Amino acid sequence: MSFFLNLERWHSPPSLGKMRTHAMDFNTDLLGANQSSAQPRRQSCSQLPAYRRRKPDGIGTGTRDRGWLEISKVLLGRAGRAIQNDTVLFLSQIWITALKQGVKAATFFWPVSIPLERRILTMLQWLHLPEGESPYVYAMHSEQPDTYGHKVGPMSAELNSPLRLIDRIVGQLMDGLKQMKLHRCVNIILVGDHGMEEAHCDRTEFLSNYLSNADDIILIPGSLGRIRSRFPNNPKYDAKAVVANLTCKRADQHFKAYLKQHLPKRLHYANNRRIEDIHLLVERKWHVARKVPEGKRHCGFAGDHGYDNKINSMQTIFLGYGPTFKFKTKVPAFENIELYNVMCDLLGLKPAPNNGTHGSMNHLLRSPPHRATMPEEVSRPLSSALAPAGTDDLGCSCDDKNKVETSGCELQ
Template sequence: MKILFRPLLCSLMALAAGCATTHDHPAAVAPAPQAAIKQAPAPVLLISIDGYRADYLSRGLSPTLQTLANTGVHAASGMQPSFPSLTFPNHYTIVTGLRPDHHGIVNNTMTDPVLGKFSLGNRDAVSNGRWWDQGTPLWETVQTQGMKSATMFWPGSEADIHGKHPNYWKPYDGNVTADQRVDQVLAWLDLPADQRPTFITLYFDEVDHAGHSFGPDSPQVNDAIRHTDEALSRLVDGLKQRGQLDRINLIVVADHGMAHTPTRNTVLVDRLIPLKHVDVVSMGVLAGFNPKPGFDFAKIEATLEKPQKHMTCWDKTRVPARLAYGSNPRVPQLLCLADVGWRISSSDYVAKKKSTTQGEHGYDNEAPEMQALFIAHGPAFRQGAQVPSFPNVDVYPLMTHLLDVPAAANDGDYNAVKGMLKPEAQ
C-alpha cells in the first residue's frame, strides 16, 4: 500500500572538483544489538550512472550491463524519474522514496526562506543537513537497525542529515576515476564481517558530463558509455573473485536521461519580462522566479502564463497534478518549463557565455528522452525478466524490503515492483 508523505514546513556532494581527500569518514554509531547482526540480509549495492538514458543500452556499448540485464531484471523502456528530472532531486528520491516536492531538494539550484541559497557548487549548503532533513535516507535507517552503510559519492551523503553520516563516505572529487571508485567499494566489501557495510552506493558521472558537453548522440557519449561499462566489468570481476556476485543484490539506475539542446534553442525570457522586477531563483530547463518587493508580480505571472513558444509557465499552485510539484516552500512562486530540446536563459547570460551545453535534462518526466536506466541482479531477483516502466520512488521500498528494514514514510509502492523478485524473496 502506498504511503503518502506530508511535507513539513521546515527547512553529494557538490558536483564540482576541488575536494581531493580520499580518506574514509566513519560516522559514530551506537553498537548494534547482537540479534540485528545475527541474521544480516544479503548486501544491496546501489549503482547510479548519472545521465544514462534508458535507450543507451541498445547501442551495444555496454556488454557488462547487458549481461546483468539478460541474467537479471531489466526495465526495457526505462524507469521514470521524478519531476524535475534533475540530478540532486532524483538521487535523493531514490534513497528516500519521496518525490522532490516532499523531500525538499526541489532543484539543483534553490532558495529556502531560512537557509538561503543552495547550488551544486555551494559546498557549505550541500554539506548542511538542514537542507536534506525533510527526508530520511536509507543509509540512516540501515544504521539504526544495527547494520553499516557506505557511500561512494551520492547526493546527500556529505551532509549530517539528522546529525548522521553514513558509516563510510567520501566527499565528492571529480578527479577520482571510475576504477578507483570501484576499488573503494571492493575494499569496503573486504572489511571484516562486523565492519562490512550491508548497504553501499556507487556513483559514476562521465556519461552525464559527456551528454551535457556534446549531446546524447555524440561520439563522446558513446566513449563515456564504454568507459563506465569497463568500470562495471572491473566491479563484476572483483565480486566474482570474492565469490560475492551471486550473494549481493545489485541495483543499477540512472537519475534521468538526456536530450539534445542545440545552441540556437534558447528562450530569452528577458524579452518577455523585465528580469530586474523578479527574484531569479534558477534558469535552464526549469526556470524559477519569486516576487520582488515593489513590483507587480501578478502582471509578470499573467504575461508568462500566456501560451509561449517553446516553454510553459505556471504559478506553483497551478502546476499539473501529475508532476507532483509545487507545495514545498522551496519551489519558486512562478515556474517556466522548457520544451524538450530547449533551455531558458537571458540575453546577458548568453552574451557572456563562451559555449552552451548540447545536452540537457530537467524536462517533463514523461518525456521519452528523460527515461532512466534500471537493471537489477542478484539472489533475490528473477533471471531474464523484463518489467514495465515504473516511477523511481518505488526503488526505495524495494530496497527496504531486500534489507529487511522498516521503511520511512514515502511515496513508493512495493507492490508495483515486488514482481521482479523471486517468489521466495517477495
C-alpha cells in the first residue's frame, strides 16, 4: 500500500483507529533501505537494490529504462506480452517463498480498474474455499493514497477522501473476518512503501543551465536524477567530467551530483552493472530535468517521492495486528528490509537468503520462533610466534614543543 500519511493528521479514522489501539503500532517511521521510489521499496522488503537482478525503476522511467529492456528480452518475448507467474523479478517475495515450501498464496496487486471493495470481497471469498483450496498467505495493494498524493500533494485536505476509503475497506475486511470467527486468528500487516513530499514544476533544476552538451546525455528526471550517455560505449563520454560540471556551480543549487561509487553507503546503490554511473540527490520539494521545455507547460502534480530516504517525509507506516504480535506496543524505527523475515516468522516459513537480519525484529513478536545464535568458536586463539619488537621508546619527547610560550606576550 502506498500509504504515507500520519494517522494523527486525520482525526479518528474508525477502523484504522480501532486496529491501531490493539496493534503493534509503528506509525510513519518505517525506514526504506534504499531510495524512496515505489517499486524499489516493494522489492527491498527483503533485498537491497544492488543485489536484485532487476534494476529498480526511478521516477518517470517505467519500462523505458535500458536495464529493464535488457531483462525484458527474457521476460516478454516477441509479442511483448508480459509473462505472468514468473519468479525472475521476485527473488525473495513472501508469496514465492510460501509456494516453494508448499504453502498456497494469493495476491491482489493490480489492476486499478477493480474497486478496492471488490478486492477485499474477493479475498474474503478465497477464505471461504474448502480446506486445501483456500490460500494461507494473502497480499493486497492499494494505489489510491499514492495517486492522490501525487495529484494534490501530501498536505491537501482532499487526501481525506482516499483515507476514508482505506479505512472503510479495512473495516470491511475486519467485519468479514469477524463473521467467519477469524478476527482473532489471523495476523495482519498494514504497511506503506514510501512517503510523499510537496513538489511542483516551478521548482525544477534544468541541467542545460549547467552543461553545454546536455543533448549528449539521457537523464531519468524527477526527484532522483540518473544520468547515462545517450550513445552507448561513447569514448568521449566522461562521467567524472559530467559530475565536475554539476558540482558546486551555483550558490542556490538544489541537487548534488555523485558518481555511483561515491553515493552514501546507506543507499546500497552502487554494486550493480545496471545502475547508472551518475546520480543526482535532489533537495526535497525539487525536481531535475534535462532542459527547459519549449512553450507553456501544464504541471500535473503537487507531490512526489523518490528523495533521499533519510528525509522524514519519505518514511511511512507499519501496523501489525494479530495473535503473534505484541499487544498495544509502539516500537522504534526499523528498515523495511527486515519485513520479509518477520512475515516468514508469522507464517512458519524458512526465509530465502536475503539482506535482512533474521531475529532482529523479535521484539515485535510475542513468541519469536527464531533465536539468532552466534557461531561456535572453531579454534582457540593462538599466541603470536613473532618476537617482540622491543621498546617503544624512541628517545625523544615533544613535551617541550607543546609548552605555551608566555614570556614577552602576556595577555592584557
